Amino acid sequence: MKEKIRFSGLHPEMDIVYLATSVPRKCGIATFTKDLADSISDEVGGLPYRVTALSESTNGYDYPPQVTFEIRKNEIRDYARAAEYLNGSSAQVVSLQHEFGIFGGEAGKYLGVLLSYLRKPLVTTCHTIIKNPAKEYRESFERVIEFSDRLVAMSPTGVEILRTIYGVPENKIVLIHHGVPDVPFVDSNFYKDQFGVEGRTVLLTFGLLSPNKGIETALDSMPAVVERHPEVIYIVLGATHPEVRRHSGEEYRLSLERKVRDLGLGNHVVFHNRYVDLQELIEYICSCDIYVTPYLAKEQITSGTLAYAMGAGKAIISTPYWYAEDMLSDHRGIIVDFGDTKGLSDALVNLIEDPVMRNKMRKKAYEFGRLMIWREVARRYVELFQEVLKEREHREVREVWQARMFPQATLPDIKLDHLLALSDDLGLIQHAAFGIPDRDHGYSADDVARGLAVLMTYYNQVKSPAILPTVRTYMSFLKHAQTDTGHFHNFMSYDRRFLDQEGSDDTLGRVIWGLGTVVRWGPNQRLRHLAQNLMEKALPKLELVESPRGKAYAILGFHHLLDRFAGASRFRWLLEKFADDLATHYKAHRTTYWHWFEDILTYGNAKLPEALFRAYQDTGKEEFLEVAVESLDFLTQTQWNGVYFELIGNEGWYPKNGEKATFGQQPVDAGYLVEAYIAAYQVTGKDEYLDSAQYAFEWFLGRNRLNEALYDFADGAVADGIDSSGISANQGAESVICFLMALIGMSEFRSQRLMASQPESPEITTSLNLTRYAAAH
Structure with a gap:
C-alpha cells in the first residue's frame, strides 16, 4: 500500500x-x-x-x-x-x-x-x-x-x-435557520448615547435600500405615532442597493427624503446612507426599541435583517411575508398587513405604551434566537456535511448506475508513456502530483520491482528493444538496493540516500517477483544471471519472511524462475513451504462466512489466491487449489455488487464482523484482481473468471462507484484511487503499474485464445494491436 x-x-x-x-x-x-x-x-x-x-x-x-x-x-x-x-x-x-x-x-x-x-x-x-x-x-x-x-x-x-x-x-x-450574531439581552438605553438618540424611542429598519423594502409604508405611519409620542425617531440604516444605484442612482432615496419633508418628519426620521460593519450594525440593533420590516412582497422566504433583530431580542413589527409569518408566530412579534399604514401606526403606539407586552415579546424572540446564533447554525451545517459525506460512502448506487462507456470488445492500446515519464536514470519515482513526477517522495524498490515485472511481461509479448534501457536502469537500482544480508532497502530519497535499513517482508517479496520475471523472460543471459544471483543472495532472508503477502509475492517470483529452471530445488522448496503457510493461515482464520487468510481484508488481497493458483500449477497440490478458489470467490462475493466492483477502501478496510470501507479504493486491488482471475481461468477453465477479469479491468475505465474513468487515454496515466471527494488527482507509479499488469495480462490472454481458435490465420499474432484483433474476432 x-x-x-x-x-x-x-x-x-x-x-x-x-x-x-x-x-x-x-x-x-x-x-x-x-x-x-x-x-x-x-x-x-x-x-x-x-x-x-x-x-x-x-x-x-x-x-x-x-x-x-x-x-x-x-x-x-x-x-x-x-x-x-x-x-x-x-x-x-x-x-x-x-x-x-x-x-x-x-x-x-x-x-x-x-x-x-x-x-x-x-x-x-x-x-x-x-x-x-x-x-x-x-x-x-x-x-x-x-x-x-x-x-x-x-x-x-x-x-x-x-x-x-x-x-x-x-x-x-x-x-437550518439563518445565522445571527450572539449578542446579550440588554436594555436599549445602554447604546443610545453612541448615536445621539438618548432619551428617545428608537425605531429601526436596516438593510440595502430598494423599493421593495416598503419604507414608504413606515413613513406614512409615522405622523400618527409622532403625534402620540413625539420622542420617537425612526432610523433607516443602509446604503442604496448596488443594483438600484446602478440603474437609477439615488433617485429612490431622494424620493424618500422628499416624503419625510412633505410629512414634516424632519426631526423624527434619519437616513444613514452607508454600509456598516458587523460590530456597528449590532450596536445599532441593540440601541433600538422596536424593529420594523415593512416589506411589500409576500414571497420573501428569508430575511437576514429580521433574523438579526430576533437574535438581539428586539420587539418586532412586520408585514406578513413568508419568513416573518414563520419567525414571528407564537407571539414573537406583531404582523400587520401590506400597505396598512393605520395598522402599522396602531401597532407601534401599542408597543410603545405597553412595556410589559414589549418585554414579553422581546424575551420570546430572544429565546427563539438562541437556536439561530452562528455557533448553533455552524454545528448544524457541520453535521449535515458529515452526513452527506457518510451517505456518499454508503449510498446504494447500483440501481441508478449507468455505464458511460461502451462494453469493451477491445482493450486500450498499451501506452508506457506515463511509466517511462516517471522513470529517470536512477529508477522509478513513486508518486506524481497531478500527473507530474513528484521528486519529493523519491523512489521505492516496491515500485521498481513491479515496474520491472511490467516491462518483462510486455517484452515477452512484443520483444521491443526500446524498453531495455529502462529494464537495465531498474535492475541497477535493485542491485544497489540489496543489502549485505540479502534483503533490500525500500525507500530512497531523490538525492540518492536510502531512508531505511531494509524494507518490509512485502518489499522483499515484491523484489523477488520482479526479479523472477527477469530470470524467465530476460532478453540476454547477463540480465538473467544477475537477477538469479540477486534472488539467491536473498535466500537467507526469504526463509524468515512472515507476512502472508510477502510470501505470496515471493511465490510468484519463484513460479517465474521455475518456469526456466525447473530443477531449482531450493526455490521449489520455498514455494511449497510458503504456499503451505498460506493454507495454514487460511484454515486458522476461516469461518462459515469468512473465507480469508486474516481477520481483516486490506490491500493487494487478490495476490494471495493468485499465488496459490500458481503454486498449484507448480506442485499439483489440491489443497492449494481448493483454498485459492474459495478465497478468490469470497473476494468476488465481498466486492462485486452485480454491476461493478466496489473495492475495499483504505479508509478503514474491512475487518471481520465490521463494516467495509467504501472510499480510498485503489488501483492495486483492481489490477491484482484481474491477474488473479486470469490465473483462476488458466487453472480451472471456468468462464465466470474471464467475465470477472473483464469487469475488474473495467473498474479503471469507469465501471466503478463514481462512474468515472481513472485511466487517461491520452498519456496512459492512472489516478491513484477513488476518494470521497472524487477521483484522486494524483497519478503515481503503483497505479499505472497495476493497470499495465492487468492490461498486458488481458491482452496476452486474449491473443493466446485467438491464436488457439484460428491457428492458420497469418493476421493473428501476439501483437498488442487489439483493434486488429477485434476486427478478426
Missing part, C-alpha cells in the same frame, strides 16, 4: 469550498457566506476554507485570500472552468449559496453548466424559493435541486414549498 499523498493541509473530513458572492462585495449573500464560513471554521478548530466567488465587476474585487477562484457572472465558460477547478481541488464538500440574481444567463441558468460538471458533494442553501415561478426560473431551480445532495431551507414555509411545489423528497430537505 502506498502512502496517501494530499496536497492540502486541510482536514480531510471538513475541506469546504463555498460557491457564492464574497466580501468586499456589498451583498447580503456575501455577508451570509462570510459569517457562515467563519463560524464553521471556528466549529472545526479554525481550519481554513475557500470561496469560489461570483463577480459582476469587470475589474473584479479586492478579495480576501479565501477567494481562490472567480466566476464572471455573464461568462458561461467560467462556470465550466470553475467545475473543473473544483473537481481537481481537495474539496470534500461544495456549499452553494443560491439566489437567482447572482448567477448569469436567463434565470441564472449558467449555474446549471457548473453543476452538471461538478463531481463533489453539493449542499445548497436556498436564499430564494419562488412559489409560482415562470417556466425559465422553475427549470433553472430544478437543475439546482437535481444536482444537490441536500437543500437547506431557512424557514418551515421554505421546506413546505420545496416539498409540495417542487416535489423534493423530505429526506433531501434540511431546515
